[in-house]
Each structure stands twice: as C-alpha cells, then as structure tokens.
Amino acid sequence: MDDWKTQTKAVHVGERDFEAAGATVPPIYQAASYAAGTEQPFSAEDLGEKPPFTYSRWNNPTVVMLEEKLAAMDGGEAAVCFASGMAAITGMFFQMLQPGDHLVCTNVCYPGVLEFLHDFGPRIGVDVTRVDASHPEEVAAAIRPETRLVFIETPANPILRLADITAIAEIAHQGGALLAVDNTFGSPIATRPLSLGADLTVYSLTKYHGGHGDALGGVVIGQAAVVESIRRAISIHLGPSMAPMNAWLISRGLATLPLRMEAHQRAAMTAASFLENDSRVKQVTYPGLPSHPQHELARRQMDNFSGMITFRVDDPREMARQFDDRFQIIHYAVSLGHHKTLCYYVDTADMNRTTFHLEGEHLDRYKAFAGDGVFRLSVGIEDGEDLIRDLDQALG
Numbered sequence: 001m002d003d004w005k006t007q008t009k010a011v012h013v014g015e016r017d018f019e020a021a022g023a024t025v026p027p028i029y030q031a032a033s034y035a036a037g038t039e040q041p042f043s044a045e046d047l048g049e050k051p052p053f054t055y056s057r058w059n060n061p062t063v064v065m066l067e068e069k070l071a072a073m074d075g076g077e078a079a080v081c082f083a084s085g086m087a088a089i090t091g092m093f094f095q096m097l098q099p100g101d102h103l104v105c106t107n108v109c110y111p112g113v114l115e116f117l118h119d120f121g122p123r124i125g126v127d128v129t130r131v132d133a134s135h136p137e138e139v140a141a142a143i144r145p146e147t148r149l150v151f152i153e154t155p156a157n158p159i160l161r162l163a164d165i166t167a168i169a170e171i172a173h174q175g176g177a178l179l180a181v182d183n184t185f186g187s188p189i190a191t192r193p194l195s196l197g198a199d200l201t202v203y204s205l206t207k208y209h210g211g212h213g214d215a216l217g218g219v220v221i222g223q224a225a226v227v228e229s230i231r232r233a234i235s236i237h238l239g240p241s242m243a244p245m246n247a248w249l250i251s252r253g254l255a256t257l258p259l260r261m262e263a264h265q266r267a268a269m270t271a272a273s274f275l276e277n278d279s280r281v282k283q284v285t286y287p288g289l290p291s292h293p294q295h296e297l298a299r300r301q302m303d304n305f306s307g308m309i310t311f312r313v314d315d316p317r318e319m320a321r322q323f324d325d326r327f328q329i330i331h332y333a334v335s336l337g338h339h340k341t342l343c344y345y346v347d348t349a350d351m352n353r354t355t356f357h358l359e360g361e362h363l364d365r366y367k368a369f370a371g372d373g374v375f376r377l378s379v380g381i382e383d384g385e386d387l388i389r390d391l392d393q394a395l396g
Contacts, residue, residue, distance in 0.1 A: 074188045083242050099126065159285065165196040207336050276289060284311045286305065322395075
C-alpha cells in the first residue's frame with residue numbers, strides 16, 4: 001500500500017476488510033452495538049490497542065474504513081473521525097491543552113475556531129497568542145517555555161493568505177511544541193502538511209473530502225500515539241462520534257477526490273483569470289495566479305491550487321443582492337468544497353467585530369487581502385466557461 005498513488009489509496013484503502021457477501025462496495029454498518037464475547041470489557045478504559053467492535057461511539061467498521069483511507073492519503077499513522085470539523089478541532093484542543101499551557105494560534109482562520117478559543121482559553125486557564133502566521137518570525141517571537149501547540153490554517157479562511165508549513169514546523173519543534181495545520185481549503189491533493197513537518201492535520205470533511213455537501217464530518221490525522229489519545233479522551237468520553245452514514249458518504253466522495261480537485265483547480269483558474277481581467281472587479285486573490293502575493297510559496301507547498309477564490313467589487317452589499325437575484329449556476333450560499341459553485345460575501349468590519357478582533361498592522365495586513373469585504377467563491381466542478389458566463393451576467 002505504501003507504494004500506491006493517492007488515487008489508488010482513495011479508492012481501495014480499508015475497504016477489503018469490510019466487504020461483505022462479495023460486494024464490490026463496502027456496506028454501511030448502521031449498528032449501535034455488536035455481539036460481544038465473554039472476555040470483552042464493559043468499560044472503554046480496558047480496551048486494548050486494537051479493540052473489537054463493541055459500541056459505535058467507541059468504534060464502527062464504516063468509520064474505521066474511512067479513518068484508514070484518510071490516514072493513508074495524508075501520510076499519517078492514524079486518524080480519528082468526528083461528527084464535524086469543529087468537533088475535530090475542539091477535541092484536539094481539549095486533549096492537547098491543559099491549564100497553564102500556551103497556544104500560538106493564527107489570527108485569521110475559520111471563524112468558529114477563534115470564537116471558540118475566545119471563550120475556551122480563559123475558561124480552563126490556557127493562554128492564547130494570536131499571530132499572523134504568514135510571518136514566521138511572529139510565530140517564533142510568540143513561543144514560550146509553556147507553549148504546547150501551534151495552530152495554523154493555510155490557505156486561511158476567508159482571505160486565502162498562506163503560511164509556510166515547513167518554516168513554522170521547525171520553529172514549533174525548536175520551542176518544544178507540536179504543529180497542527182487546518183488543511184481544509186487545500187485538501188491532501190493540494191498539500192500534505194505531515195510531509196512538510198507538521199505533527200497533526202485537521203480537516204472539515206464536509207468540504208472537499210465529501211465533496212457533495214451532503215455529510216458533516218471532521219478528522220485529526222497524525223502520529224498514532226497522539227491520535228489515539230484524542231480518541232480515548234475525547235471521541236469516546238465526550239461522544240462527538242461520526243455517524244456511519246456520514247462516514248460512508250464521505251468515503252464514497254474520497255474515491256473521486258483527486259479527480260475532483262483537478263476539476264476544481266481547472267475551473268477556478270478559468271474563473272480567476274476572467275475576474276482579474278474584468279474592470280468591474282477591483283481585486284482577485286487566488287494562489288494559482290502570479291498576482292497572489294505568496295504565489296511562490298503556493299507553488300512550493302501546493303500540488304493543486306484548489307478551488308477557492310476571493311474577489312472585491314465596488315458597493316459589495318448591493319452586488320451581493322444582485323448576485324443572489326441573478327446567479328443561474330452559482331449558488332449564493334455559505335460552505336465550500338462542493339461539486340456546485342458557491343459564493344458568499346464576507347464583510348471585514350463584521351468579521352473583525354465578531355471574530356478576528358484585529359488591530360493596527362494586523363488589521364492593515366488583513367485589509368490588504370480583503371479591503372472592506374470580499375466575496376468568497378468556492379468553485380465547483382462545472383465547466384469554467386459556463387461559470388464565466390454566469391459571473392459576467394451577474395456582475396451586470
């Protein structure tokens with residue numbers, strides 16, 4: 001299996017053990033509990049390294065199949081799935097951080113993460129330092145003896161700012177900390193953080209992995225000892241377990257993930273080039289464009305530029321209403337990574353008030369990407385020329 005290419009891993013890893021009745025597609029094990037032998041422990045505290053299937057909050061055959069696929073595709077030793085991406089990230093924080101610990105966190109990422117940390121840190125006595133992760137020297141300056149974890153997201157939601165994973169991994173490890181990377185915007189087809197030095201990779205599987213907008217899920221991938229500690233302490237005892245149906249849907253989506261990411265990138269490049277050359281658009285940000293201020297870093301650490309674009313226009317709130325009324329192919333909706341193209345306006349003042357709380361130079365750097373607000377365009381797998389026509393008529 002180690003010699004298999006990513007496409008082959010996405011199709012085959014983990015499935016053979018759970019195929020039944022000669023079926024070429026693994027079944028959904030929609031079971032809460034399993035027949036137990038007399039030697040099987042009643043408490044999860046007595047489970048061994050490879051526990052039998054006992055109760056689906058502990059482990060489930062369909063979820064285990066998905067975890068094996070995800071670990072193989074990212075190059076990790078193990079993976080633990082959760083009911084959502086936020087459950088995966090918060091579960092990781094709960095297990096990795098104790099009172100008195102210090103967390104260095106990127107100051108721009110998925111809003112739910114920063115909103116959670118705003119309450120979580122003070123509640124349990126964890127000090128959180130927010131940094132601009134696109135400047136590794138800020139990460140280095142923030143490291144303390146009590147720093148246990150560095151958390152970054154690249155490309156960053158919503159502005160597509162990048163962070164140098166290799167450089168930050170070296171900084172974290174020199175300071176005795178682990179590095180966790182949210183790679184949701186990239187996917188393992190674009191970037192494999194573990195191969196660049198990261199210790200943990202987290203994803204919202206709801207996005208590119210599932211790919212069809214019909215199943216919630218999240219995962220933490222990395223070294224087996226760390227991942228299993230998260231499983232025992234968080235997944236089993238707090239109960240944010242992934243449902244078997246969602247695991248099956250996401251596993252089915254994985255089979256086409258490499259193919260879809262090619263289509264996402266192809267259509268995104270077409271749309272980004274159109275928008276960049278349109279006089280009605282003030283600014284376009286896409287890692288695949290030479291105009292992205294970190295394009296060279298993108299070329300170095302991304303094998304695929306993904307399907308996420310941001311762009312700015314004059315009078316964006318009126319344009320948002322116009323888009324909602326005029327789009328024919330594109331959906332005016334939140335989320336991302338689906339087979340359909342989605343677009344939504346993210347207002348800078350609103351996001352800063354509720355979530356980012358940026359000031360001074362950090363706010364100026366954010367505005368260099370976002371201005372007063374950006375449209376976040378998650379390009380699907382439609383034909384790029386059709387998307388251009390839809391954007392053209394919607395822009396008016």
